Amino acid sequence: MPDQPEHTATQTKLEQKINEFRQVFSQELSQRLIQLEGLWRIAQHTQVVANFKAFRFEVHSLKGSSAALNYIKLSELLGQIEQHVANCETHELDLSVMTPLIDLLIKKLMALSEQVPNPLLTVHQAITASSSPVSLTEINDETVNTNLKSHREISIAIVDEDNAVGSFLTKLLSTFGFVITHYSSVQQLKKGLESTSYRLVLLDLATPETDNTEVFNLAKTLTQYDTDVFILSSHDSFDARLFSVRAEVNDFLLKPVNITSLVSKIRKNFKIDLIRPYKILLLDDQAAVGVFYKTLLESQGIDVLVLTQANQIMTSLESFHPDIFLLDMHMPEINGFEVAKLIRQQAKYDYVPVIFLTADNDIMSKIAALEAGADDVIPKDTSPELILRQLDSRIQRSQQIRFAASRDSLTGVLNHGQIMEAASHAMRMASRHIKPIVVVMIDLDNFKKVNDTYGHIGGDKVLVSLGQLIQQSIRETDYVGRYGGEEFLVVFSDADSATIERKMNNILTAFQAINFTVNEFDFTCSFSAGLASSENYDKLSELIGAADAALYQAKGAGKKQIWVDSN
Template sequence: MSFEDSLEQLKRQFLHALPDKKKQIITLWISLRKNWNAHMLSAVYREVHNLKGSSETFGLSDTKHIVDKLELQLKGLLNAPDPELHTIKELDTLFHQLLQNNMRGQPSPPVVEAQMQQSPYKPAKARHDHHIAIIEDDGNVGAMITKQLREFGFSVQHFLNFTSFLVVQNETPFDLILLDLILPDWTEEALFEAATEFEKNNTRVFVLSSRGDFDMRLLAIRANVSEYFVKPAETTLLVRKIHQSLKMSEKQPLKVLLVDDQQSMVDYFSSLLRSHGLIVKGLSSAEQVLPALEQFEPDLFIFDLYMPEVNGLELAKMIRQLDKYTSSPILVLSSDDTMQNKVSIIQAGSDDLISKQTAPSLFVAQVISRAQRGHDIRSSASRDSLTGLLNHTQILVTARRCYNVARRINSQVCIAMFDLDHFKKVNDTYGHAGGDKVLLAFAHLLQQSLRQTDFTGRYGGEEFMLVLPDMQKPLAIAKLNAIRESFSHIVFVEDGVEFKVTLSGGLVFSDECEEFQDCLLLADKHLYEAKRLGRNQLVFSPSGQD
């Protein structure tokens, strides 16, 4: 369903519920008139204010006109003595107009600008969905590159000529093409022309050539190809360039936690943001926020300013007291975007106040800009600088959280410790540049092989921790064994010398431990047992096979 269709559906639902909402407000007003008190006055004001925000969002101009006057009158009474009789009568008239306005004509549509059709944010394509074509007429060379890339988890197809490749490309386009320039059925000039067209249509082209001279590279530059490799292409460098070119390690979907006591507003803003590729968790109660944070880690918070029991400012202050979210952006929504409110929300630790009548494209642009900043801040603080995986502290925090969740909901999480075999020898023989190349290759393999819901971290040096939530034991064992096996087949090249590296691993499952710390100790014990038994293998408790 498109955003416009979702918006229309939400608008119809809101219109259907509107008469009852107005009657509820009138009932509160009648109760207030009978027994004037500050608590009841605040409740009436809050309901009127909420209706104002909804009216702005859904384009009910007549209703908004009346509610604007009501809100202004009620706001003036919040800190004043009991009202004069003429004030009560003015409010009676306005509430009567509000009730009579129930179904008088259709609301004007909310502003949905042309820019809405072009999302300002596009999340990265799922890494398992990228498809690579290798066009190489030397069957042995093509098969070797295909095998190496498949070890990293890529979907690869090898073609011996350009014509057979085009047949498949025209049906299901590839994301990236590794193109040999010496082919039996097409000239170099024709291949460069084709490469130019592919790049124009967002299919990346890497040239694989036996020639690395200036003239050939210049032709490639003028054809706008993404990368140029002289054969034999080093696999680890090729993999790194593929990740960079396809942006496979960038821009995972941004996540937003939205809280508004009006379900109609939660539905509207959630639908708006989801239509632009963001992941949104919408809540209608402030009390749901802390439990939600155990499983949902937002890049940005959006809170309604006026909510019963707990308002947006109080919620923002509470979030700021959580170490993990001291720098996360917080936006506050309100129909009352006065300077006084803006100052108040900043003093409470929030970043900005956004009016509920903000044009959709501007609202989305502000959310994405700040959410991306929040994501970048969290990422830079939590990532290992070399591999891009979670650092020691963050992978431990993540593993503990996943363990606690699994125990609470009677689910399963696998925690694995991996260590590169004889890594000191790699550094001593091939230098730290060679060692870093191996570490990066393993990080790329993990990113390519695991789900987006899994977690990987560099535990320290050549040791890594993997956390696989909600995965059955046999599947987790098979998956991690496949990673170990694939890594053992990767060929590294340093100063013209080829070498391979293997892995040892220790696995533990959450139902094997009474405490999280017990899981760490058992995983470490299994890892050292794998080393003792000869390396290049996984060790886990016999119950891990159940």
């Protein structure tokens, strides 16, 4: 059996943990091979299809474990046996021809287990095989907190020679809580950078006739020092976009910039709306393999739920919402293809990646996996570093797609369908865990007058501001969505009415302090809200109805206030 990699001072806890798995595997291998040979003798003697299947499944199981732990030669021999015995199951080949081949391969397995060569790929080599950093390895508490920082902690510099435009953007973005500094030239920014750093710089691109070399050179320098850069340009051209790509800027926006789109892009850039830590549901009938991958992934700050039986999935999904499904391809009773199709039957998982982890490298199996609705197939002998990179890429992309599909296009909060689904789920969890939820129905005061006086531009500013203010004022476990028109629905999990009433009054005070400007006219807005608790209602429709009734009481009592359901 391959020697275990020597422990060094530089080994990480993850490497040491994987080495422990390898040691346990080594200790158990001889006994497992004896059992494997016994199963083969039974199948050979009885010539019953069920016995051939039992033998092949044990071969596949052992192949998966050896591949995951990077015992390459062992995995290859087991793969050859699996391929040969598959023909025995259907009696396509004469056993007299097949038996000597399988006997020879089993002898090679026994001989390999008694040898002590160095492993073909050590754990440390697997993790450090690439010089590129793995973004998942950086997901510690500090990174999680950084990615979830509020707007107020994101400092932005705007460079625009047009002071009117620069001041306008500064005022609008400040409304959303960003910390903004306006510079009228690149030279001013460079001087400012001597004493101040920014997380994002918005660089205005001059006319095509102007030499923008200095702007792109600055952009390149900023990106190299971990400052994100957006290019703002009044002219759209292939050359300008190409130069921005080569300068490695984060985005290219055309002026006049839509403030809603800009805020959305900033949120996306800083992953404000992405959920961390990542959640992965892993289904593998081999408990040891599940524990191995759980250890690997949790060492990178990922929340992992391991299941060994497919029939546990539906119940688990009621409380665990994965960002990705990792499925074993071959399991007894039910295969991974069937599980993938079962998952894809449910619309809410349309954008959640399904990935197979398998020791089967057959191209037809990979095609079958993709046809079943899977997004990718990862061999179990893939190095841990590459597995992490693939999962990180898939999860980030899927979260971005899910975010876009679930959001109201104007305000950025959940759309009607998604907020109702979130409320329904919260109601089920409240009933199961006996922890009440509070729903709040919010309606802008005199919104028709705002639209009539300041146009839809003014109305949109108000809607976006309220939506984003609520979004950054609630917990990760709470939800806010646009219920319809100028109405918003907020769902607070595990909450009491008195606490939420105080919170909503604070949000109302903050909202009334926002000064909106349209065509040099300034105005402010307010809202009314109704609040109800699930402690008094069994059905979601009744709960929302009670909050709606309380809202109209608030309107009738003079608006600009929060009204609590009296039931």
